[in-house]
Amino acid sequence: MFIQIIYKILFTWLVTRCSGRLLDPSLFKNVLDDVANNGLGVNQIQDHFNSLTYTDTSVDGSSLATEISSSLSSKFNGPIQALKNLKTAIEAEIGNFRTSTSIVECCRARGTTYNSRFRSTVNMNEACITKSENSPSSIRYPNNRIVEVMKKNYQENPELKWQYLGTEDGILMNYPSFKFSTCRDYDPRFRPFYVSSATPVEKDVVIVIDKSGSMNALHQTQTLIQIAKQAANTVLQTLNPNDRFTVIAFSSGAEVLGSRYRDCIKSYELSEATPMNIKFIEGEINRLSVDGKTNYEAALDTAFKFFEKSPRNISGESREKVILFLTDGEKTAGGDPLSLIAKRNGDLENEIVILTYGVGA
CATH class of the missing domain: 3.40.50.410 (von Willebrand factor, type A domain)
Known part of the structure; x- marks a missing residue:
């Protein structure tokens, strides 16, 4: 029935559009009412809502605003501090980035298991990297010190999820490690x-x-x-x-x-x-x-x-x-x-x- 009603709307609109005549507003209103009441059950939902019992409770607006503000601060301050930690580490370590790395490529990620926080299979013990096919021959890879900072950020911030670093050489470091389908297709410089x-x-x-x-x-x-x-x-x-x-x-x-x-x-x-x-x-x-x-x-x-x-x-x-x-x-x-x-x-x-x-x- 619902599909038939939607088809009726579309057919009416298309015929009106192709013939060049204006849409009859009363006809369109009747069709929408039909969708709301018979297709979506709006009246039934309203009747059910009206039948519910409830209790009036006084709310202290000032206290509630303070509580909401504190909750939002807690939610955002952690990730912001994590970003600052990562920025500080990168600035301190960039001179130590080397032309080789022991960090596994994401297309060869290992030991991944499902994690509900990430809704994906990941390895919380490792980061992984991708390298663009357009990366220069003299690549400098982020080092394990950056990985350690990412791990610490994760441990200290329950709201934190993916952390990643893109470099001018076309390298992406991602924590936690997860499986990429290919090894050379991703280039962070174009994201x-x-x-x-x-x-x-x-x-x-x-x-x-x-x-x-x-x-x-x-x-x-x-x-x-x-x-x-x-x-x-x-x-x-x-x-x-x-x-x-x-x-x-x-x-x-x-x-x-x-x-x-x-x-x-x-x-x-x-x-x-x-x-x-x-x-x-x-x-x-x-x-x-x-x-x-x-x-x-x-x-x-x-x-x-x-x-x-x-x-x-x-x-x-x-x-x-x-x-x-x-x-x-x-x-x-x-x-x-x-x-x-x-x-x-x-x-x-x-x-x-x-x-x-x-x-x-």
């Missing part, structure tokens, strides 16, 4: 926790992807458009919710991804980098197909519109403004992109940094 610490200034980012016909060429085992999609998705994963972004795909003309479904994007408004928005645009990126010529002018014209029409500052704070331009070669359509950049960026006081990446070069 929001690392990027937001390394670049704390909030960002406005416009990613521009070349989807012209030449992007169908192969580089090793992948097409250039596949490489560009992966690069764009990786950038999206480094953003945090305080950043704003949009993605433009271009060939003979330019297309703002998501503009067919969201009016805010259609009006050249940058989107907040929330997980939901990022997931939505990732889906749009993955559906891109190649065709047409290479029109840099159209792509850059569209990119600059987002900086011109979005608020330049939020909450009084300045923001870094970046265009990431992913392409495989020279333009084959449109006007001079350098003249456009000089004019439009000049109008914006040259605040926009343009980073160009040659895909497959």
